[in-house]
Amino acid sequence: MQRSPLDTLTRLVTRPERLVCGIMSGTSVDAIDIAIARIRGSGPTTSIELLHFSETLYSEEFQNRIFASSEVSSSNVNDICVLHTALAHVYASAVQEGCQAIGLDPSDLDLIGMHGQTVRHLPDLMEIGGYRVRSSLQIGSASTLATLLQLPVVFDFRAGDIALGGQGAPLVPYVEYLLMRSERAHRALLNIGGIANVTVLPRACAPEQVVAFDTGPGNMLSDALMRRFYGREYDENGQVATSGTVNSDLLMWLMQNPYFREKPPKSCGRELFGEDFLHDYLDLANELSVRATEDIIATAAETTVRSISAQLTPYVKDWDSFELYVSGGGARNRYFTSGLRHAFAHARVNTTAELGIDPDAKEALAFAVLANEWLLGNPSNLPSATGAKRRALLGALALPA
Structure with a gap:
């Protein structure tokens, strides 16, 4: 029955x-x-x-x-x-x-x-x-x-x-609040999937004090470019991005996207950073005579790092007790993790594995x-x-x- x-x-x-x-x-x-x-x-x-x-x-x-x-x-x-x-x-x-x-x-x-x-x-x-x-x-x-x-x-x-x-x-920030908040440290939980998102957990915070938002493209641009240029699903360990050189003009165009200047609460997806955005990016790369595919991918990867650091930094109140924990597929991309450790040089940067949560x-x-x-x-x-x-x-x- x-x-x-x-x-x-x-x-x-x-x-x-x-x-x-x-x-x-x-x-x-x-x-x-x-x-x-x-x-x-x-x-x-x-x-x-x-x-x-x-x-x-x-x-x-x-x-x-x-x-x-x-x-x-x-x-x-x-x-x-x-x-x-x-x-x-x-x-x-x-x-x-x-x-x-x-x-x-x-x-x-x-x-x-x-x-x-x-x-x-x-x-x-x-x-x-x-x-x-x-x-x-x-x-x-x-x-x-x-x-x-x-x-x-x-x-x-x-x-x-x-x-x-x-x-x-x-x-996900509610779950991060339940499982990963700290009584002694200010923490940020960064997930780098197709879209990157960050959760800021001030020391001993209440639920209403949590700040969380999508920062913009995580792996999305890099993955799309890898499929287009190399027939591969993603840039393993960030090897292609690491071998390239960031083009400052391309990067400036990417970083001028209005989304990065919006204040939370905010969220995004492929409607902002999907195929149409990719086509505009590649058209500009062509106009600027940026031909090396590794440079195009490096510039896209740098956008992920810069957009995260630019939007997260204003919420860091105490560098001495600030901890950044990374999860998602992007946690395995050495270009991303190296860039984040440089951007947050005074903070403790690690994956969520240190907190007992598998980053994948x-x-x-x-x-x-x-x-x-x-x-x-x-x-x-x-x-x-x-x-x-x-x-x-x-x-x-x-x-x-």
């Missing part, structure tokens, strides 16, 4: 600990990240044990269709519709493989937290039919995933914040924690970061059919 939704939720809420799987696929569109964690408590009492992390690479077909669906000039409503359901199958396979790797069956899990694949993020107000709205679209059918795995799935985390006038991003797993782990927060009824946005009118319970629930 199938349990009622109330029975399912009651059973999960009353457990002293839960096995939760977080699923994240970001704007780099390189892989699906799976983090399986044992979570005890909730809110300020949350404690986690990461049991497994894995990355499942997108096939070339899925990657190309997602990229195409993320650009106005190439998006196709049929592709978006098909991808919405098909992605759930890819996610389910990734979860099954992750469970198998540590001797679990998916039925051993209690809950899934699924971010979905962002195909468009429009954080600025737009008018339609007399209404001014913000919007963000993540695809991946939660009902299909719940049915394939026979597990409850928490999803659609951004919508609640947007409903309250927020941008729906960034969402952090984002997927965050959505496991956010799913747990939904289950326990805890608001999990930070209005200081998103611009929402108030704290909100984030997420919706899909149960197996």
Whole structure:
């Protein structure tokens, strides 16, 4: 006999600990990240044990269709519709493989937290039919995933914040506040994915004191240029960027982007730094006779470093106790990490591994924690970061059919 939704939720809420799987696929569109964690408590009492992390690479077909669906000039409503359901199958396979790797069956899990694949993020107000709205679209059918795995799935985390006038991003700062704030040090948590985002946690801060925002392109420009010029998905260890020379005129043009001068709360995505932006950049490189591909990539990489340092530095109040922890794929790019250590020479710069959080797993782990927060009824946005009118319970629930 199938349990009622109330029975399912009651059973999960009353457990002293839960096995939760977080699923994240970001704007780099390189892989699906799976983090399986044992979570005890909730809110300020949350404690986690990461049991497994894995990355499942997108096939070339899925990657190309997602990229195409993320650009106005190439998006196709049929592709978006098909991808919405098909992605759930890819996610389910990734979860099954992750469970198998540590001797679990998916039925051993209690809950899934699924971010979905962002195909468009429009954080600025737009008018339609007399209404001014913000919007963000993540695809991946939660009902299909719940049915394939026979597990409850928490999803659609951004919508609640947007409903309250927020941008729906960034969402990970709440989890960073729970797990990584310090009573003795001022900390900044920097994630370099396709888009880079930073969370500033003042010493012994309250939730309303957290500052967080997207700084702009992380790996996005470098990855796109590597695919175009070298047929590779990314600049491994930053080797190509390190071999090049930054062009000052190109860099000046990049750094004049208005987004870098906006004040938080703010967030961005491919709508600002996608294909159209890349084409403009390459057109200018051609006009300036910058031909060496390594110089073009070095200049793009330098933009990531400069835009981060320029926007983060004003929030550093005490260099003697300031710590910067880096996560995401960009944490493995030596051009980025070297540039950040130079820019923040007086600070302690390391990866989140020093805090006991796998730098590759952090984002997927965050959505496991956010799913747990939904289950326990805890608001999990930070209005200081998103611009929402108030704290909100984030997420919706899909149960197996």
